[in-house]
Amino acid sequence: MIERAEGEPFSKEEVGLALRNHGMHLEGLRYPVTPIGMHYLLIHFDIPAIDGSSFELEVTGRVDNPMKLSLDDLKARPRISIPVVMECAGNGRSRITPRPASAPWGEDAIGCSEWTGTPLAAVLRDAGLLDDAVEVLFSGLDRGIDAGVEHAFERSLSVDDALGEDVLLAYEMNGQPLPPQHGFPLRLVVPDHYGVASVKWLRAITALTEPFEGVQQTLKYLYQTSEEDPGTPIRRKLPRALMVPPGIPDFLTRERNLRPGRVTIEGKAWSGYGRIERVEFSSDGGESWGDARLAEPEGPHAWTPWSHEWDAGEPGAYELCARATDETGRTQPLGAEGSWNVGGYCVNAVQRVPVTIA
Amino acid sequence: MIERAEGEPFSKEEVGLALRNHGMHLEGLRYPVTPIGMHYLLIHFDIPAIDGSSFELEVTGRVDNPMKLSLDDLKARPRISIPVVMECAGNGRSRITPRPASAPWGEDAIGCSEWTGTPLAAVLRDAGLLDDAVEVLFSGLDRGIDAGVEHAFERSLSVDDALGEDVLLAYEMNGQPLPPQHGFPLRLVVPDHYGVASVKWLRAITALTEPFEGVQQTLKYLYQTSEEDPGTPIRRKLPRALMVPPGIPDFLTRERNLRPGRVTIEGKAWSGYGRIERVEFSSDGGESWGDARLAEPEGPHAWTPWSHEWDAGEPGAYELCARATDETGRTQPLGAEGSWNVGGYCVNAVQRVPVTIA
Numbered sequence: 001m002i003e004r005a006e007g008e009p010f011s012k013e014e015v016g017l018a019l020r021n022h023g024m025h026l027e028g029l030r031y032p033v034t035p036i037g038m039h040y041l042l043i044h045f046d047i048p049a050i051d052g053s054s055f056e057l058e059v060t061g062r063v064d065n066p067m068k069l070s071l072d073d074l075k076a077r078p079r080i081s082i083p084v085v086m087e088c089a090g091n092g093r094s095r096i097t098p099r100p101a102s103a104p105w106g107e108d109a110i111g112c113s114e115w116t117g118t119p120l121a122a123v124l125r126d127a128g129l130l131d132d133a134v135e136v137l138f139s140g141l142d143r144g145i146d147a148g149v150e151h152a153f154e155r156s157l158s159v160d161d162a163l164g165e166d167v168l169l170a171y172e173m174n175g176q177p178l179p180p181q182h183g184f185p186l187r188l189v190v191p192d193h194y195g196v197a198s199v200k201w202l203r204a205i206t207a208l209t210e211p212f213e214g215v216q217q218t219l220k221y222l223y224q225t226s227e228e229d230p231g232t233p234i235r236r237k238l239p240r241a242l243m244v245p246p247g248i249p250d251f252l253t254r255e256r257n258l259r260p261g262r263v264t265i266e267g268k269a270w271s272g273y274g275r276i277e278r279v280e281f282s283s284d285g286g287e288s289w290g291d292a293r294l295a296e297p298e299g300p301h302a303w304t305p306w307s308h309e310w311d312a313g314e315p316g317a318y319e320l321c322a323r324a325t326d327e328t329g330r331t332q333p334l335g336a337e338g339s340w341n342v343g344g345y346c347v348n349a350v351q352r353v354p355v356t357i358a
Numbered sequence: 359m360i361e362r363a364e365g366e367p368f369s370k371e372e373v374g375l376a377l378r379n380h381g382m383h384l385e386g387l388r389y390p391v392t393p394i395g396m397h398y399l400l401i402h403f404d405i406p407a408i409d410g411s412s413f414e415l416e417v418t419g420r421v422d423n424p425m426k427l428s429l430d431d432l433k434a435r436p437r438i439s440i441p442v443v444m445e446c447a448g449n450g451r452s453r454i455t456p457r458p459a460s461a462p463w464g465e466d467a468i469g470c471s472e473w474t475g476t477p478l479a480a481v482l483r484d485a486g487l488l489d490d491a492v493e494v495l496f497s498g499l500d501r502g503i504d505a506g507v508e509h510a511f512e513r514s515l516s517v518d519d520a521l522g523e524d525v526l527l528a529y530e531m532n533g534q535p536l537p538p539q540h541g542f543p544l545r546l547v548v549p550d551h552y553g554v555a556s557v558k559w560l561r562a563i564t565a566l567t568e569p570f571e572g573v574q575q576t577l578k579y580l581y582q583t584s585e586e587d588p589g590t591p592i593r594r595k596l597p598r599a600l601m602v603p604p605g606i607p608d609f610l611t612r613e614r615n616l617r618p619g620r621v622t623i624e625g626k627a628w629s630g631y632g633r634i635e636r637v638e639f640s641s642d643g644g645e646s647w648g649d650a651r652l653a654e655p656e657g658p659h660a661w662t663p664w665s666h667e668w669d670a671g672e673p674g675a676y677e678l679c680a681r682a683t684d685e686t687g688r689t690q691p692l693g694a695e696g697s698w699n700v701g702g703y704c705v706n707a708v709q710r711v712p713v714t715i716a
Contacts (some may be wrong), residue, residue: 008367009366009367009368009369010367010368010369010370010372010373011367011368012368012452013610013611013612014368014373015368015372015373015376015452015462016464016612017610018373018376018377019376019380019381019462019463019464019466020380020381020383020466020612021380022377022378022379022380022399023377023378025378025401025404025405025539027404027405027407028405028538028539030407035537035538035539036394036395036537037394037395037396037397037537037539037540038395038537038538038539039395041380043383044609045606045607045609046383046385046603046606046607047383047385047386049385049388094370094373101610102610104373104377105377106374106377108377108378143606144606144607144608144609145606145607145608145609145615146608146609146610150606150615179393179394179395179396180386180393180396181383181386181393181395181396182395245404248403248404248501248502248503248508249403249404249502249503250502250503250504251402251403251502251503251504252371252375252459252460252504253371254371254374254378257503257508
């Protein structure tokens with residue numbers, strides 16, 4: 001694993017990944033549902049060209065009744081639409097030292113779209129999922145090389161997670177057919193889990209009697225505290241609060257500039273472990289905190305709006321921070337020092353936005 | 359101006375710009391019209407929040423009949439839809455040495471959307487453009503700091519260019535209202551010019567008796583061969599051909615791998631100076647060339663499809679190249695050495711795609 005220290009320059013490979021796999025513009029946190037095209041993307045290989053009219057999803061493995069479902073078959077099944085926060089497991093990666101070489105995310109690998117599709121659980125029940133199945137594998141049509149191994153993108157869920165309420169076989173995003181880059185014609189959407197679980201360009205669902213051991217589960221997207229640590233696959237999203245950076249930016253540095261006076265700071269917060277119970281705001285780099293006002297999210301898997309009135313009184317330099325706490329008591333560390341792990345996953349240190357009042 | 363040598367590491371500012379301002383996935387070259395969300399973005403400041411229902415476009419300056427036009431007023435005017443290739447003037451910037459610090463584009467700052475709107479020329483005529491006007495200024499609602507100066511994004515066209523056929527006041531992209539990040543509710547679309555001319559979040563059109571001297575015309579987006587060169591504002595797109603990289607990629611390096619055998623290489627080509635007359639393909643890094651087959655573009659400002667049958671016979675390493683020539687005889691240099699300029703604009707060296715046949 002190539003590693004780099006924080007602030008150390010980035011490689012051309014990291015820049016190439018950043019240009020392909022974009023973040024959400026943080027001013028997009030103003031929207032309850034992220035406008036199409038603004039949602040983050042992580043595309044491991046190439047976007048496959050798929051003909052929706054001949055597409056078939058295979059449901060196979062340890063099931064009584066293997067099935068092949070066309071897009072029309074899927075659309076004829078019960079239909080639900082839910083807003084879901086999606087976040088890359090590598091979000092925050094560039095905050096750790098040394099930095100693993102991969103998509104060099106700041107904190108913007110996020111989005112909250114309205115996904116429409118049919119519940120996975122009912123499909124698995126109709127297929128007659130057998131009692132000896134322990135995991136359900138989701139296989140994509142995208143193929144490439146990662147960690148030195150050629151493979152199609154695949155990732156599994158435990159049977160319990162696969163049967164979870166609101167896990168969707170999604171064919172629409174914000175009321176439109178999935179764009180190619182978001183998984184046309186069909187993708188999985190697993191609320192509360194990091195984005196890696198929501199396999200795009202879904203080709204097959206296979207019930208397994210043994211845990212899946214493919215590249216994206218045992219070599220990548222694995223939380224390892226050291227190279228010797230066998231690690232555990234990445235699952236649920238840790239809590240995070242982000243703010244719309246206030247004021248106006250400098251083009252190159254993105255540093256923020258504001259006039260003195262009161263300003264409403266707004267943002268969103270979420271956790272894959274439960275409801276957001278508290279968001280705090282700091283204007284002094286995390287020395288002192290005040291509670292932000294929370295509003296109702298658009299649904300159980302949507303992000304929670306928050307706002308805070310800040311009196312940017314005196315000219316000078318400030319560091320604005322936001323911190324989320326969920327109903328399980330999980331919260332965000334002040335810095336990323338304790339979050340280091342081999343692949344750079346689950347780094348949820350508080351956001352820090354330097355601003356100049358002048 | 360901060361500068362870096364080619365291959366030299368990238369700064370965190372460049373990475374931040376790459377994550378916000380994404381390229382088009384080059385496999386998207388397979389589409390005649392780029393799917394929504396896949397088109398490149400260059401957002402100088404923040405995406406403004408604009409209420410379309412109270413929005414008004416001001417037409418002012420050296421006109422007989424200053425106007426304010428609502429979105430409904432604009433939609434009631436003659437409506438046309440045209441596919442237009444858009445390309446950032448900084449596309450290719452990371453190929454030059456030393457590299458100016460800005461968006462670190464490879465060659466993917468491109469897209470070809472179908473834009474719908476009303477012709478600008480008729481609006482200027484209805485406003486009674488006066489004879490002493492020499493330029494028309496387009497002012498956006500986005501504001502920030504660039505080159506040390508706080509300003510709203512503004513850019514001008516000569517009166518001739520502004521009256522050009524197919525220059526649009528566009529309110530739809532691919533048949534949908536403009537997404538916020540592409541200029542909602544209204545933007546200019548100037549076919550044949552680099553993207554900088556197509557001002558987003560358009561607030562005002564002002565007829566001027568003197569050339570505009572704002573930041574984005576006299577400090578940025580200026581073609582200067584040295585710091586002493588007063589330079590000329592960037593205008594039309596130089597010719598470029600790009601291919602869909604064949605085979606499958608490695609996640610981190612994006613290096614391509616293919617099996618031996620015949621493969622159809624496909625891509626698109628364009629020029630802001632006229633029709634594409636020739637596209638050539640090379641599999642030996644530009645030592646020898648063969649003519650690609652051209653197809654008809656979807657319109658006079660759309661990209662020209664091309665394809666080439668390549669017999670990837672022997673295992674080994676190859677460097678695939680594509681080169682476009684337009685009807686004026688303008689073509690692409692083999693390398694970027696001669697393309698250096700202060701801001702890193704108009705770098706149209708041939709695309710080079712290393713592939714391994716195995």
